[in-house]
Amino acid sequence: MTLITPTRAPRAYSPGQVRRIIGIGGVTPVVFALIGCALMASWAPELPDPIAIHWGAGGSPDGYGSLASVIAMLLGYVVLFSAIIVVSVVALRSSPQRSSKPRLLIAGSIWLSTVMAFGLTGLVWAQRGLADAADTGSVVAPFVLGVAVGLVFGTVAWFLTPVPARLDASLNDGAQPAMALASHERVSWSRSSRPATRTIVVFFAVFGVLSLGSVLSMALTAAPWMWVTVLLLCLVLLASAVCFYWRVSVDQRGVSVRSEIGVPTFTIPLDEISGARVVQVNPLVDFGGWGLRWTAGKTGIVVCSGEAIEVTRKSGKMLVVTVDDADTAVALLEGLLRRRDASVPPAASSPPSTPTVG
């Protein structure tokens, strides 16, 4: 059995476009955040200490902190989010499909940084000249203003962001030569799918810092609901771990993708499959993130960027799973489909379908 190793698709953006994307989606949000930080710092002498940083349902402050924590939060979140978005958009590889997701992501990055800059700067601005932060009124207005201005900036960013280059469909690596299978031969392919070590380290580092921050800030303000949050954080951690480790297998029964702990499992019987191909996946751009994802007509089990198998059901729905050696899986699946179609007369080929995604 010889298989053609597909070469990776070329990058979707030229170096010039990459610089432009970094400028729009990376530099601009950070500049917004820095302007906000500079304004807040310049007001320091006029501000109460501590300042109000959290508002209760009634519109009056119920949480207090230092000015430095607000500045750090604005800069930290904006740098983190715009970096994640820019890095994943720039790494995008061209595909035959038209995609406006890079534009949406960059516009979202601009929108979010505008909301945060306006909102946080506004809540500090409202406290200038106050002796006690408890007297601060409602600070909804700056956030609403931020949302509105963010929409304008985001729309501008949408149009300024270059569209990714499309790949000529004939160059796509999708089609694999079907594996030749004898009628009585039994074949099984299986492989585990897990994120790159780097992804796991980054995930736990970011998650750890964010949860530590939340828990610490709650401990300092002695929030009575702290244990609920801690419990929720543990649940999120467990759910993410489950969605990171999978075992993919292909055999005469069809395709099965099982979480390493057994649940959930996604199976598609061979009879319900219409085709399979190898695709290149960029988790953030194609699926909006990592793990178990749903997007128009597609279920994605996406734990890393790179090659993936895309299985199309007869109903048109698709299952995309990132896994190494996807060529072999697709070649085997195509071989099994060919054998199925050769052995079963077309009229009797569809047994009653059973719901299978479980």
Add this chain to the structure above:
Amino acid sequence: MLIRVDPASSTALFEQLAAGVRAEVMRGRVTVGQKLPAARELATSLDINVHTVLRAYQLLRDEGLIDLRRGRGAIVTDHARNYAALAESLPRLVAEGKRLNLSANALAALIREAYL
């Protein structure tokens, strides 16, 4: 890991299975520390008896290629690295056999004879 077995072949199923695992080790698709599919899982997948898979795994353990631990499954040992030389010389041997118009069986028979 890709495993192909043919119940119609004269070679015993467990031998075919073990050969399949060794071939994947030589191709570099099964590497040191990797966990092989659970015996029951592989048996269901290939629609063969679980004892056949266990027998193949025991054979591979006796060769030192895998470690069988209760509850941990079949783990590929460092021994997999020793296959590098064979992985290199086997294609040469096969190419030579093909050059001489030898069938796979004829080449295998020569190898068997050399073992005696």
